[in-house]
Amino acid sequence: MNSQQPLLEGRDVYKFFGGLAAVNGVDFAVYPGEIVGLIGPNGSGKTTLFDCLTRLQTIDKGQIFFKGQEITRVRPYQVARMGLARTFQVIRVYRKMTVLENMLISRQWRGEGLLNMLRPSHPDTERRARHLIQFLQLEHLTDELAGHLSGGQRRLLEIGMALMPDPDILLLDEATSGINPTLIEIIKDRIRTLNREQGKTFLLIEHNINFIADLCSRVYVLNFGEKLAEGTPEEIMENEAVIEAYFGA
Amino acid sequence: MSTLTQAARPSLLRRWGGLLLWLLLLALLAIYPYTGVTGSALFTATQVFVLVTLASNWNLIGGMTGYVDFGHAVFFGLGAYSMGILVTRVPLAFSPELSFWQALPLAGLVAALFALIIGLPTLRLKGPYFSIAMLGTFVAMREIIRILRPITGGGTGLDLPPVLNRVNEYYFMLGLMGLVVALIWWIRRSEFGYTLIAIREDEIGAEMRGINTTMHKIIAFMIAAFFTGIVGAFWAWQNTYIDPDVVFIEQRTVEMVMMSMLGGLGTVWGPPLGAVVIYFLQDVVWGNLLNFHLMALGILLILLVLFLPEGILGSLGDPSSTSLGRLLRRAGRRQE
Numbered sequence: 001m002n003s004q005q006p007l008l009e010g011r012d013v014y015k016f017f018g019g020l021a022a023v024n025g026v027d028f029a030v031y032p033g034e035i036v037g038l039i040g041p042n043g044s045g046k047t048t049l050f051d052c053l054t055r056l057q058t059i060d061k062g063q064i065f066f067k068g069q070e071i072t073r074v075r076p077y078q079v080a081r082m083g084l085a086r087t088f089q090v091i092r093v094y095r096k097m098t099v100l101e102n103m104l105i106s107r108q109w110r111g112e113g114l115l116n117m118l119r120p121s122h123p124d125t126e127r128r129a130r131h132l133i134q135f136l137q138l139e140h141l142t143d144e145l146a147g148h149l150s151g152g153q154r155r156l157l158e159i160g161m162a163l164m165p166d167p168d169i170l171l172l173d174e175a176t177s178g179i180n181p182t183l184i185e186i187i188k189d190r191i192r193t194l195n196r197e198q199g200k201t202f203l204l205i206e207h208n209i210n211f212i213a214d215l216c217s218r219v220y221v222l223n224f225g226e227k228l229a230e231g232t233p234e235e236i237m238e239n240e241a242v243i244e245a246y247f248g249a
Numbered sequence: 250m251s252t253l254t255q256a257a258r259p260s261l262l263r264r265w266g267g268l269l270l271w272l273l274l275l276a277l278l279a280i281y282p283y284t285g286v287t288g289s290a291l292f293t294a295t296q297v298f299v300l301v302t303l304a305s306n307w308n309l310i311g312g313m314t315g316y317v318d319f320g321h322a323v324f325f326g327l328g329a330y331s332m333g334i335l336v337t338r339v340p341l342a343f344s345p346e347l348s349f350w351q352a353l354p355l356a357g358l359v360a361a362l363f364a365l366i367i368g369l370p371t372l373r374l375k376g377p378y379f380s381i382a383m384l385g386t387f388v389a390m391r392e393i394i395r396i397l398r399p400i401t402g403g404g405t406g407l408d409l410p411p412v413l414n415r416v417n418e419y420y421f422m423l424g425l426m427g428l429v430v431a432l433i434w435w436i437r438r439s440e441f442g443y444t445l446i447a448i449r450e451d452e453i454g455a456e457m458r459g460i461n462t463t464m465h466k467i468i469a470f471m472i473a474a475f476f477t478g479i480v481g482a483f484w485a486w487q488n489t490y491i492d493p494d495v496v497f498i499e500q501r502t503v504e505m506v507m508m509s510m511l512g513g514l515g516t517v518w519g520p521p522l523g524a525v526v527i528y529f530l531q532d533v534v535w536g537n538l539l540n541f542h543l544m545a546l547g548i549l550l551i552l553l554v555l556f557l558p559e560g561i562l563g564s565l566g567d568p569s570s571t572s573l574g575r576l577l578r579r580a581g582r583r584q585e
């Protein structure tokens with residue numbers, strides 16, 4: 001179905017922790033404009049695969065491509081500047097900064113000289129930050145320290161920080177865990193809007209299967225670091241091997 | 250509180266108040282020598298300026314960037330020795346014999362260059378590993394200076410020509426302190442300052458969001474080393490004599506750390522405040538009990554860690570203040 005070049009691609013990716021193959025020869029591709037799901041039982045290597053694709057982890061074998069360019073050895077900040085943003089399963093916010101400051105410092109960086117950086121943030125950056133804070137319904141917390149937010153609020157903030165640089169692809173690692181159902185619906189709606197109206201590409205790790213089924217056109221299933229299945233949500237949910245991996249034999 | 254925002258436009262006083270107060274204080278201090286004070290009072294004030302400058306510099310890398318440097322006095326020592334070597338006739342082919350003002354920037358540059366060289370490997374280390382690597386660097390450098398006898402005079406040390414007088418010294422350090430604290434104030438409210446705090450709070454998060462963390466850490470480290478080197482160079486000149494045992498003393502680093510901690514790690518005004526408080530504690534409270542001096546410093550350190558971990562400004566609610574424990578614990582956060 002896809003004659004296009006993938007936006008983000010992993011070829012034959014291996015990642016070992018000691019003797020454990022956390023990612024075991026996975027081929028993986030996300031095309032521009034897609035919303036792709038990544039599911040699998042606990043410990044199946046989803047987060048590790050994210051870490052490999054975003055260069056947080058150095059892979060032991062294989063290649064990673066982003067926008068047709070090999071990034072296997074590129075520094076993570078450079079990958080981010082190319083237009084990739086992600087959130088983390090274990091939330092990473094700057095706790096001693098306010099919500100607004102967290103957003104401002106997550107802006108698009110372009111390798112500006114230090115002299116430029118000796119200024120406060122640009123008003124346009126702040127406008128965007130405030131807009132996104134509103135979009136995520138965090139307005140009342142704008143000047144609160146991130147360390148004082150609840151787990152769910154921090155997750156929303158992290159999504160905001162990922163949106164801040166206007167990336168081409170967003171990788172969300174369990175973005176809905178710990179978030180209340182109404183807000184999950186809102187996030188779902190936002191993802192769909194960003195995808196349809198701005199052509200943003202998404203890669204989602206989720207345990208919430210409804211979320212995946214509602215949003216994704218394609219799903220990858222990992223099990224013990226290997227790709228177990230790949231297909232539409234409907235195909236995946238009927239796949240014998242997947243059912244067995246999830247519910248055990 | 251400083252803020253990163255422009256569109257919000259907090260009142261002018263809030264944005265510039267800190268700097269204005271600082272300039273006012275500097276102006277007052279500039280009059281001090283004309284109030285008929287003795288040379289020894291000026292000398293005391295100069296020592297306080299030295300400590301404020303050192304603490305503020307240490308805070309840039311230790312408090313704001315979160316890299317707790319337990320060997321920062323190495324830059325002081327390099328500055329002092331650069332000055333000593335450049336202004337005395339060392340029996341070497343290149344023996345330059347520069348003036349104080351010519352040697353001064355070079356001393357800072359030597360320290361900054363060394364920060365670049367040593368920072369590239371050590372700033373990769375997290376938490377206590379960095380601290381210990383820098384402590385090792387400090388001890389090693391002292392021995393290197395001792396061994397390089399032909400250049401450094403080894404254990405015998407170097408004598409510098411006495412030139413500055415008390416008033417000159419006072420104004421020099423006042424200016425340097427004024428510059429350094431104003432620079433830190435400026436950095437803290439700039440995007441660069443915020444990236445440093447971001448690195449301190451979550452380095453991986455910062456890197457993954459497009460911040461070139463290595464470069465920012467190195468620059469912060471080099472700035473902190475540069476001015477520490479300048480202070481060391483000044484100190485060498487003021488003291489007119491240097492040897493490894495008076496220049497490379499651990500206590501100098503301990504003081505930088507403690508002053509920053511007492512005032513509030515990562516804040517702009519905490520380290521200067523801490524420096525003043527600790528100087529007068531040392532001078533007034535236990536100045537007479539010379540033998541207990543270091544012990545008292547140690548006890549103060551323990552009390553600080555236990556009861557005032559985020560320092561004076563931290564306990565007054567400055568949100569950028571953090572604790573030493575928090576910074577050192579980050580070692581475990583390398584990857585999750």
Ligand SMILES: Nc1ncnc2c1ncn2[C@@H]1O[C@H](COP(=O)(O)OP(=O)(O)OP(=O)(O)O)[C@@H](O)[C@H]1O
Nearest residue numbers: 017022040041042043044045046047048049089584
């Ligand atoms: N830094 C690490 N060091 C050692 N082992 C690790 C590390 N990170 C992950 N692992 C191991 O790799 C395997 C895959 O972990 P990973 O976090 O990728 O799973 P996951 O699919 O994201 O699971 P979950 O759904 O629980 O988040 C696990 O067995 C885990 O113990």
Ligand SMILES: [Mg+2]
Nearest residue numbers: 046047048089
């Ligand atoms: Mg995971």
